[in-house]
Amino acid sequence: MKITRITVDVVSEPKEHPVRDAIQLLDRNGRTRVIVETDEGVSGVSDSHFGRVVSSPAVLAKIVTDQLAPVIIGEDPTLIRGIRKTLRELTDYQGTAGLSSYGISAIDLALWDLLGKSLGVPVWRLLGAQRTTIPAYAMVGWLELDVAGLEAVSAKAMEQGFRGVKMKVGGGPLTEDVSRIRAVRAVIGADAPLMVDANQAFGFSEALRRGRVYEELDCRWFEEPLPAGDTDGHVRLAEKLDIPIATGENRYGQEAFRDLLAGGGVGVVQPDLRRAGGLTDCLEIGLMAAGFGVPYASHGGGAHIHVLAALPNTIYVESGLLPADGRVELVDGCYPLPLEPGLSSWH
Structure with missing residues (x-):
């Protein structure tokens, strides 16, 4: 089996309900979808999502189509780590961190999706899964x-069956954080996990x-304090x-x-599929x-549940509220794993 073509679809539109954290407004729904096709008719797909800059999905598409794709046409798509090495060497001079990593991650995820589909199994079965449900917080x-x-x-969120919730902090004075945390605690109960996330807003x-x-x-963890x-x-x-200090979503590649980890600077590690290098690096x-x-809790959900x-x-998959159409239900506060071949997910 050989890679014959890589195509990219792009979406960038305003978000109906913009959301804010301590450092930014996330006001767009952006997406770059990468499709890897083969000579045996099997294809793999991945989606990279963006929340801010209008042009980011199109810029990523250009990197994938003009820089990354040409060097792996004709390659065996099952040699996923070999392709990763090729793409990292290609982008080293310009700097692999940043949108180059997004592109490598998008291809990595599409290759895993392709591998699962070619074998007729969900990717978590290829990774040697040890559980069939993932504890979830909102x-x-x-x-x-x-x-x-x-x-x-x-x-x-608690009515939908989530085990706990996470909230943003750092957008105002500490007194404001305290009153908001106490309000959430009163709603979710004394025993439910409550996490706080500062999104890199503070100095030491x-x-x-x-x-x-x-x-x-009694917050469960303090996320991205620095x-x-x-x-x-x-x-x-x-x-x-x-x-515990939780961090990792804004680090690029496993070397970061x-x-x-060796220094003890993280109590809950949280890689992001797009920045860290895709499924391969997150695993x-x-x-x-x-x-x-050190325990592992994903940044975001989607394909991450296979890892x-x-x-x-x-310990956890991160989620928003469940879809209103009822197509997903938690079981004992956990997401069930998908059974479809490839990287399908509830997201």
């Missing part, structure tokens, strides 16, 4: 919501100050706080996780984290 506490809206959406001193308060409020690349800061912060990051005894099914250190 990321619903965006900063554009007032307290009443925050309470309502948190209650909805402010992260330490707020982290101590989040500890007192700029993503500040490994030393994460290590120092973790030494001073009892609340090595020193963070390898998860296994590396397992070697350090989560296989890792020994999985």
Whole structure:
């Protein structure tokens, strides 16, 4: 089997309900869909989603079609790690981190989808899964919501059967964070996990100050307290706080996780499929984290559930609210794994 063609579809449109975190407004629905075709009629598909810049999906499409695709036409699509090596060497001079990583990840995911379809099995079966359901929490506490809206959406998440919720912090003074956290806690109950996410908004001193308060409020983890690349800061912060530090969604490639894990700067590792390098790198990051005894919780859901099914250190998949059409139901607070061949998911 050989790769014969790679095509890309692009969507970029305003989001009906923009959402806000501590550093940005996410006001667009952008998507770059990559389709890898073969001489045996089997194809694989992946979707990369964007929340901000209008042109990003089209720029990524250009990178895929003009730079990445030409060098792997004619290659065996089952040699996924070999193709990854080729594409990283190709993009090294211009810098692989950034949209080049998005492109490599998109191709990686499409290749795994293709492999699963060619064998007639879901990808999680190819990875040696150890579970058939994934514990789920709902990321619903965006900063554009007032307290009443925050309470309502948190209650909805618990009604849908999620095990807990995550909310954004850092958009205002600490007193505002405290009142919002207490409002959500009153809705979800004393025992449900409640996570907080600052989206890289703080410097070290402010992260330490707020982290101590989040500890007192019994938050389960403190996500992205510092700029993503500040490994030393994460290590120092973790030494001073009892609340686990969760981070990883804005790190590129598994090498970016090595020193963070070895130094003890992360208590919950959270790679992103698009930035980390696709399914292949996320699986390898998860296994590396397992070697350090660090739990793994995905950034986002979708195809990530195939990785989560296989890792020994999985604790959660991140989700929004369940679709209103009822096509997905949680079982004991968990997402069931898809049975269709390839990388199909509930997302």
